[in-house]
Amino acid sequence: MPDAFLSRIEGVLGPGALLVSRESVEKYCRDETEGLFMRPEAVALALDTGQVSAILRLASRFGVPVTPRTGGTGVTGGALPVAGGLVLSLERMNSILEIDRDNLAAVVQPGVVTGVLHRAVEEKGLFYPPDPASLDSCTIGGNVAECAGGPRAVKYGVTGNFVTGIECVLASGAIERWGGKVKKDVAGYDIIGLLVGSEGTLAVVTEIVLRLLPKPAASADLLVPFGGVGAAAACASAVVGSGTVPAAIEFMDALCIRAAKDLLGRLPRGVEGAEAALIFQIDGSNPETVERESLKVGEICQACGAGDVFVAASSSEKERLWEMRRKLREALLARCRTKFSEDVAVPPASLPGLVLGLKDIERKYRVEIACFGHAGDGNVHVNVLRGERDEQAWAGLRKEIMADIFTLAVGLGGTLSGEHGIGLAKKDFMHLKFSRNQIRLMKRIKAAFDPAGILNPGKIF
Ligand SMILES: Cc1cc2nc3c(=O)[nH]c(=O)nc-3n(C[C@H](O)[C@H](O)[C@H](O)COP(=O)(O)OP(=O)(O)OC[C@H]3O[C@@H](n4cnc5c(N)ncnc54)[C@H](O)[C@@H]3O)c2cc1C
Numbered sequence: 001m002p003d004a005f006l007s008r009i010e011g012v013l014g015p016g017a018l019l020v021s022r023e024s025v026e027k028y029c030r031d032e033t034e035g036l037f038m039r040p041e042a043v044a045l046a047l048d049t050g051q052v053s054a055i056l057r058l059a060s061r062f063g064v065p066v067t068p069r070t071g072g073t074g075v076t077g078g079a080l081p082v083a084g085g086l087v088l089s090l091e092r093m094n095s096i097l098e099i100d101r102d103n104l105a106a107v108v109q110p111g112v113v114t115g116v117l118h119r120a121v122e123e124k125g126l127f128y129p130p131d132p133a134s135l136d137s138c139t140i141g142g143n144v145a146e147c148a149g150g151p152r153a154v155k156y157g158v159t160g161n162f163v164t165g166i167e168c169v170l171a172s173g174a175i176e177r178w179g180g181k182v183k184k185d186v187a188g189y190d191i192i193g194l195l196v197g198s199e200g201t202l203a204v205v206t207e208i209v210l211r212l213l214p215k216p217a218a219s220a221d222l223l224v225p226f227g228g229v230g231a232a233a234a235c236a237s238a239v240v241g242s243g244t245v246p247a248a249i250e251f252m253d254a255l256c257i258r259a260a261k262d263l264l265g266r267l268p269r270g271v272e273g274a275e276a277a278l279i280f281q282i283d284g285s286n287p288e289t290v291e292r293e294s295l296k297v298g299e300i301c302q303a304c305g306a307g308d309v310f311v312a313a314s315s316s317e318k319e320r321l322w323e324m325r326r327k328l329r330e331a332l333l334a335r336c337r338t339k340f341s342e343d344v345a346v347p348p349a350s351l352p353g354l355v356l357g358l359k360d361i362e363r364k365y366r367v368e369i370a371c372f373g374h375a376g377d378g379n380v381h382v383n384v385l386r387g388e389r390d391e392q393a394w395a396g397l398r399k400e401i402m403a404d405i406f407t408l409a410v411g412l413g414g415t416l417s418g419e420h421g422i423g424l425a426k427k428d429f430m431h432l433k434f435s436r437n438q439i440r441l442m443k444r445i446k447a448a449f450d451p452a453g454i455l456n457p458g459k460i461f
Helices: 003-013 022-029 049-062 114-122 140-146 191-195 229-241 254-264 287-303 315-326 328-335 348-365 391-411 427-432 436-449
Strands: 042-045 066-069 086-089 096-100 105-108 163-169 175-179 204-211 218-226 248-253 276-284 339-342 368-374 379-385
Touching: 003 042, 003 049, 022 042, 022 086, 049 066, 049 086, 049 163, 049 204, 066 140, 066 204, 096 114, 105 114, 114 140, 140 204, 163 191, 175 191, 175 204, 218 229, 218 287, 218 315, 229 248, 229 276, 229 287, 229 348, 248 254, 254 276, 254 315, 254 328, 254 368, 276 287, 276 315, 315 328, 328 339, 328 379, 339 391, 348 368, 348 379, 348 391, 379 391, 391 427, 427 436
Parallel strands: 042 086, 066 086
Antiparallel strands: 096 105, 105 204, 163 175, 163 204, 218 276, 248 276, 248 368, 339 379, 368 379
């Protein structure tokens, strides 16, 4: 990067907010994607929208690539500076600007940690449903850029279903506001829908208006063991098809259950020795409805051959149950030297086909595959463990296995990613899902927003 560019950026940010030394940029060399490390030439810690605008205006003028980043918990390498240049961090823009009861809306900066927003709105009797398992470290900005999901997406939907307004800065430095607190808006193209999930390639998000709901008055959490992954997947599909809508239906296989036990030292009651398990969360406006729905879900599970249904009775039992689910990624990483993970999604009724197809891939390549995830959405996190293979053998095999996993999902009417995005990790496989014409059209949209291609280059395509 030219010195003239860096000194102008320093002038915009003020002292201490432009990081250039090896040690100070260390944290920004990786996100949570396994095996990726890329050193930025510099990191800008922006404090407000005006600074973001000035930085992008200068980057455009000097032709410097800019990679937006907020929480750094992404798992597809989206926040890594593959083309070098500047990482633009929004982590210091972390204020909840407004919680508006009358309009059931929150206005936040991108750096607000998702779990912090949950607690802030719940204190006021309100509810923001999207709940990625990384909620204690990921941010609303990153959630919007990836259209993050989470367990409760089954009933409530993903981040995109809650975004009604966005302020963003284009590559040129222009500040644009779209939407607001209005709940219905069909004037013009759905630019908010386009920005959500655009992985920092179209614009930098600097403010977000989110739809809120009243907080459900009651909830129940159920843990259900199964003798096999096929039975658990079939049960999840049966519950979805029954007309009952749990807030969450999470799935995990035997390898995940064993890894969780190794990490946590113990498991919630009833799941020890199971070949698979489902976690259900059922919520509603009163305890009677929740109890009725829980019984119905329990009956469907029994009809699908489940073991005893364990109902978490206290808040600590509930927390232990969800802690097990949230720590699965960490538990698997603790168990193996290296793994890679995909988050393919299929229509919910095709979930059994997906998990059984993954078993075939496991046998074909003689690898261990651990699966967990959002069964109610047909969205499975597929973790392929490296085992004792050396790096070279693993690199070659990895591409073949990824292609097989994506081909399986797409063949079942599904997609390459349910919630983690494409980033760097999956861009070589876009042709499995999209025609050349469709990819060309998407590239033209990118060029319309960012003609010089400075914003998060090298991602998605
Ligand atoms: C343990 C664990 C569990 C997870 N569980 C889930 C889960 O249940 N559901 C789920 O969906 N994801 C999950 N994730 C993935 C990750 O947490 C999400 O993708 C999250 O949305 C990323 O947010 P972030 O703030 O960390 O974004 P970052 O990692 O900083 O960035 C992610 C992408 O967004 C872009 N970006 C970031 N901020 C902005 C901005 N302000 N403007 C424009 N672009 C921006 C970046 O360029 C990058 O492409 C999990 C990750 C981990 C490590």
